[in-house]
Amino acid sequence: METDNAVSVSKLSRHFGKFIAVDEISFEVNKGEIFGFLGANGAGKTTAIKMLCGLLKPTSGEATVAGFSINSETAKIKKNIGYMSQKFSLYDDLTVKENIEFYGGIYGLSREKISGKTDQLISELNLDKMKNTLTRSLPLGWKQRLALSTSLLHDPSIIFLDEPTGGVDPISRRNFWRIIYEIASSGKTVFVTTHYMDEAEYCNRVSIMHKGKIIELGTPTDLKQKYNKTTMQDIFIHIVGQN
Amino acid sequence: MKLRRTISIIIKEYTHIFRDWRSLLIIILMPVLMIILYGYAITLDMKNLTFAVIDDSKTPESRELIRGFTENRFFILRYTGIKRNEIESLFKKRDIQMALVIPGDFSESLISKRITKVQLIVDAADSNVGTFINNYSNRVAQLFNEKLNHRSPGILGLEPRILYNPDMKSANFFVPGLVALILLLICSLLTSITITREKETGTLEQILVSPVHPIEIVVGKVVPYITLGFFNGIIIIIFARLLFKVPINGSLSLIAVLSLIYIFVALSFGLMISAVAKTQQIAMLATLMATVLPTIMLSGFIFPIASMPLPLQYISKVVPATYFLIIIRGIMLKGIGLAELWQHAAALSGIGLFMLSIATIRFKTTLE
Amino acid sequence: MQPVISIINFSKSFGKNIAVKNLSLDVEKGELFGLIGPDGAGKTTTIRTLVTLISPDSGELSVTGLNVSKSVREIRSITGYMPQRFSLYPDLSVSQNLNFFANLFEVPKKEMAERKKRLFKFSNLEPFSERLAGQLSGGMKQKLALSCTLIHNPVVLILDEPTTGVDPVSRSEFWEILQELKKEGVTILVSTPYMDEALLCDRIAIMHEGSVLAIGKPEKITGLMHNHIYKITGHNLVLQSNRIAQIPGIISVQSFGDSLHLTFPPGFSSEDIRSKIYDLLGQQLNIERIAPSLEDVFIGLIEGKIGHGN
Ligand SMILES: Nc1ncnc2c1ncn2[C@@H]1O[C@H](COP(=O)(O)OP(=O)(O)OP(=O)(O)O)[C@@H](O)[C@H]1O
Ligand SMILES: [Mg+2]
Numbered sequence: 033m034e035t036d037n038a039v040s041v042s043k044l045s046r047h048f049g050k051f052i053a054v055d056e057i058s059f060e061v062n063k064g065e066i067f068g069f070l071g072a073n074g075a076g077k078t079t080a081i082k083m084l085c086g087l088l089k090p091t092s093g094e095a096t097v098a099g100f101s102i103n104s105e106t107a108k109i110k111k112n113i114g115y116m117s118q119k120f121s122l123y124d125d126l127t128v129k130e131n132i133e134f135y136g137g138i139y140g141l142s143r144e145k146i147s148g149k150t151d152q153l154i155s156e157l158n159l160d161k162m163k164n165t166l167t168r169s170l171p172l173g174w175k176q177r178l179a180l181s182t183s184l185l186h187d188p189s190i191i192f193l194d195e196p197t198g199g200v201d202p203i204s205r206r207n208f209w210r211i212i213y214e215i216a217s218s219g220k221t222v223f224v225t226t227h228y229m230d231e232a233e234y235c236n237r238v239s240i241m242h243k244g245k246i247i248e249l250g251t252p253t254d255l256k257q258k259y260n261k262t263t264m265q266d267i268f269i270h271i272v273g274q275n
Numbered sequence: 276m277k278l279r280r281t282i283s284i285i286i287k288e289y290t291h292i293f294r295d296w297r298s299l300l301i302i303i304l305m306p307v308l309m310i311i312l313y314g315y316a317i318t319l320d321m322k323n324l325t326f327a328v329i330d331d332s333k334t335p336e337s338r339e340l341i342r343g344f345t346e347n348r349f350f351i352l353r354y355t356g357i358k359r360n361e362i363e364s365l366f367k368k369r370d371i372q373m374a375l376v377i378p379g380d381f382s383e384s385l386i387s388k389r390i391t392k393v394q395l396i397v398d399a400a401d402s403n404v405g406t407f408i409n410n411y412s413n414r415v416a417q418l419f420n421e422k423l424n425h426r427s428p429g430i431l432g433l434e435p436r437i438l439y440n441p442d443m444k445s446a447n448f449f450v451p452g453l454v455a456l457i458l459l460l461i462c463s464l465l466t467s468i469t470i471t472r473e474k475e476t477g478t479l480e481q482i483l484v485s486p487v488h489p490i491e492i493v494v495g496k497v498v499p500y501i502t503l504g505f506f507n508g509i510i511i512i513i514f515a516r517l518l519f520k521v522p523i524n525g526s527l528s529l530i531a532v533l534s535l536i537y538i539f540v541a542l543s544f545g546l547m548i549s550a551v552a553k554t555q556q557i558a559m560l561a562t563l564m565a566t567v568l569p570t571i572m573l574s575g576f577i578f579p580i581a582s583m584p585l586p587l588q589y590i591s592k593v594v595p596a597t598y599f600l601i602i603i604r605g606i607m608l609k610g611i612g613l614a615e616l617w618q619h620a621a622a623l624s625g626i627g628l629f630m631l632s633i634a635t636i637r638f639k640t641t642l643e
Numbered sequence: 644m645q646p647v648i649s650i651i652n653f654s655k656s657f658g659k660n661i662a663v664k665n666l667s668l669d670v671e672k673g674e675l676f677g678l679i680g681p682d683g684a685g686k687t688t689t690i691r692t693l694v695t696l697i698s699p700d701s702g703e704l705s706v707t708g709l710n711v712s713k714s715v716r717e718i719r720s721i722t723g724y725m726p727q728r729f730s731l732y733p734d735l736s737v738s739q740n741l742n743f744f745a746n747l748f749e750v751p752k753k754e755m756a757e758r759k760k761r762l763f764k765f766s767n768l769e770p771f772s773e774r775l776a777g778q779l780s781g782g783m784k785q786k787l788a789l790s791c792t793l794i795h796n797p798v799v800l801i802l803d804e805p806t807t808g809v810d811p812v813s814r815s816e817f818w819e820i821l822q823e824l825k826k827e828g829v830t831i832l833v834s835t836p837y838m839d840e841a842l843l844c845d846r847i848a849i850m851h852e853g854s855v856l857a858i859g860k861p862e863k864i865t866g867l868m869h870n871h872i873y874k875i876t877g878h879n880l881v882l883q884s885n886r887i888a889q890i891p892g893i894i895s896v897q898s899f900g901d902s903l904h905l906t907f908p909p910g911f912s913s914e915d916i917r918s919k920i921y922d923l924l925g926q927q928l929n930i931e932r933i934a935p936s937l938e939d940v941f942i943g944l945i946e947g948k949i950g951h952g953n
Contacts, residue, residue, distance in 0.1 A: 055803075073808075073810045081659045086640070107486060110635075117480050130287070130290055133283070135485075137279060138485045172682045173681070198781075202681075202942065210898075227782070227809065233901050234902025236901065265839075272810070272811075
């Protein structure tokens with residue numbers, strides 16, 4: 033089945049014991065779109081993303097990612113997605129170069145391809161001088177950019193970014209978002225969560241999640257019109273603060 | 276299983292190992308320290324056993340038997356010519372660990388070739404020591420018999436293990452067991468924390484979203500630690516040889532090959548725990564519990580398996596150290612070879628493969 | 644009156660890396676002071692030195708007049724400190740964590756309920772008070788950590804990027820708590836990467852590469868910008884920013900949500916710029932000159948592009 037949707041979610045739920053973390057959410061993400069997955073703390077964003085990446089089994093519901101079912105085809109999904117988790121997930125006792133080589137390796141890239149990609153990434157990220165330093169000692173903004181780049185090594189068509197810029201300063205955040213724009217303009221789909229509402233403005237569409245449900249979804253411009261507000265920050269506080 | 280992915284995991288694990296040289300040093304020094312401490316602690320214990328004698332016979336034969344006990348370095352004769360009712364209080368004060376009561380008709384009975392009974396009272400509060408005294412006394416009795424009459428099979432049954440330890444050195448008996456214990460402990464600890472550590476740091480999550488198969492992770496983690504474990508094993512055996520003068524009568528390369536199998540079992544065991552445990556602490560505790568006690572109690576390290584209750588004997592069949600002890604004692608002390616040991620080696624390999632499969636199957640590709 | 648936090652000529656290096664050099668600043672009693680700066684500016688080093696976790700190479704640092712090198716215990720008992728990476732006990736529940744910290748700082752039993760209520764108001768964690776901390780979401784953990792820091796009554800509060808990962812609603816409620824504490828006379832030093840939070844501080848210091856570039860009230864800082872800022876709006880402008888940066892005379896281009904901020908030296912007019920952009924992109928765009936925001940000035944200061952006064 034060929035669709036235009038990179039991600040398509042239908043009545044997806046996840047329970048932890050009696051607690052319902054994700055409650056029958058349904059939405060679609062178009063190919064090549066930057067989709068902002070916003071929401072209050074504990075709304076269920078990370079839980080939903082983990083289900084889409086095949087890290088958690090849904091309690092009920094269905095979703096397809098890159099055309100494959102998250103219930104039955106996780107192995108195929110994993111080949112087609114990149115994922116950057118909320119927790120920093122590179123090895124901090126490995127150097128920049130070793131991290132890139134390792135992640136290239138576990139995606140089964142050939143040796144030549146890995147060494148080519150490594151050089152390319154290191155020069156793109158301006159990390160030439162740092163390539164042999166331990167990842168531990170990089171500034172946070174650089175770490176996050178490195179993590180983003182390694183999750184793109186295998187050229188996935190969709191990339192899930194869970195709060196990639198948490199704690200990052202405004203200048204590094206801009207650099208980071210410039211890369212996100214470049215990724216999207218090369219046709220990849222970007223699925224991103226953030227608590228910085230200025231970043232929400234960069235998204236093609238955003239959804240706002242609260243207590244396990246998606247309570248709003250649309251383009252930033254449409255939402256501003258609908259709520260008669262000028263910034264996403266005001267909209268978010270309005271919607272989430274009320275509920 | 277894809278080789279490329281497995282290799283990159285192997286390379287990464289090696290990098291972790293060598294980068295953290297402090298931990299590496301601990302991993303290498305800990306077994307050495309353990310073998311020195313435990314080795315000396317046990318052999319010292321066994322050297323200073325004191326005993327009392329009540330000799331009602333007072334004949335050359337009875338004195339000969341007493342000399343049999345005092346000749347070696349393990350028994351020190353502390354009391355002679357005491358009364359029977361004093362014995363109990365000496366035991367209570369822990370003044371003696373053993374008392375020998377030679378009956379008045381000792382010589383006559385021997386000369387008339389009747390079965391002669393000598394009473395041996397052993398303090399078994401420390402069962403370790405108790406077993407030991409029992410074994411050595413049997414040996415003393417056997418020697419005594421041989422001197423008296425070469426054709427006689429002796430008065431008491433003998434613990435066969437001592438046959439191969441004719442010098443009566445406890446080190447020969449214990450050190451191979453220690454090698455088995457330490458190797459198992461270190462190797463399974465090593466792997467039991469590698470996966471849980473990645474669960475805690477969050478890197479496992481990143482690996483799990485890639486197409487990596489559990490078998491690749493598991494193999495990628497076993498291989499580097501096999502070399503490390505092997506290196507550890509060599510060091511332990513060298514120290515055993517140098518410090519405790521344990522003989523190595525058999526083939527060194529056979530020891531090496533069979534140790535490799537044992538190390539593989541230990542590492543697979545650690546991985547099995549690691550695949551299920553949520554945190555590093557749980558993994559470490561579980562490993563300690565599951566290795567140390569069974570190895571000490573059920574493998575024949577201290578207690579002969581043949582004298583255990585039947586259910587325990589069955590359990591001992593799944594304790595890896597049981598097989599390795601037979602192997603290592605066999606090679607070091609008896610000098611036997613693969614012809615006699617292949618079954619045990621096969622049993623070990625089987626246990627190892629079984630554990631590795633369990634580790635792979637139980638290894639979850641999700642974060643539940 | 645003596646400042647509550649006083650830092651004079653403070654320097655600290657780690658090996659070859661100079662983390663902080665010759666830093667001096669004061670925080671007055673009841674002041675809410677913000678430390679702003681990019682990664683590696685030296686904020687965390689400064690904060691850790693103030694709470695006596697690392698010792699200075701040189702300089703005088705004191706908290707309520709107590710020297711950080713000499714009065715370690717006293718300083719620790721009067722300051723509330725929240726490190727950037729706060730570790731909770733993942734195997735204790737939310738309320739067990741709160742009680743633990745309350746007991747650690749000997750909070751009177753009578754006051755406990757009142758305080759918990761106030762903290763739950765901002766954190767919304769009340770329905771989850773029996774859940775294990777390890778099972779909370781990222782932002783919920785952060786909020787619990789903040790609550791544990793605020794459960795006792797510190798005289799001085801030192802917070803290192805407290806609101807990382809916290810959603811906007813909770814963030815504004817958290818800052819209301821800080822304002823209340825300030826009114827009660829608590830002195831607060833906070834580092835943050837959020838410019839909207841920096842605006843809520845009484846004074847801020849902008850740090851870069853171990854030294855202070857500017858210090859003062861937020862209005863004073865925004866006044867440091869001598870160049871002019873123009874805002875243009877339009878569809879997908881971010882991708883055009885590299886081309887717009889080619890406009891002759893332009894100093895920098897920054898994206899702000901769906902718009903771009905262009906920095907020009909004084910002497911250009913909106914009309915000028917509009918026609919230049921039209922030449923370049925063939926598009927008529929909305930353009931207006933705006934008062935520089937704190938973020939404009941922050942970036943300008945760090946990149947050395949604020950221009951000179953006459
Ligand atoms: N393993 C678990 N056991 C029990 N509850 C859990 C578990 N994992 C998550 N939860 C709960 O599910 C809810 C959603 O968590 P989730 O991490 O998805 O939130 P989030 O939207 O990502 O929040 P944040 O913005 O703070 O990261 C929370 O209430 C959390 O406590
Ligand atoms: Mg989250």
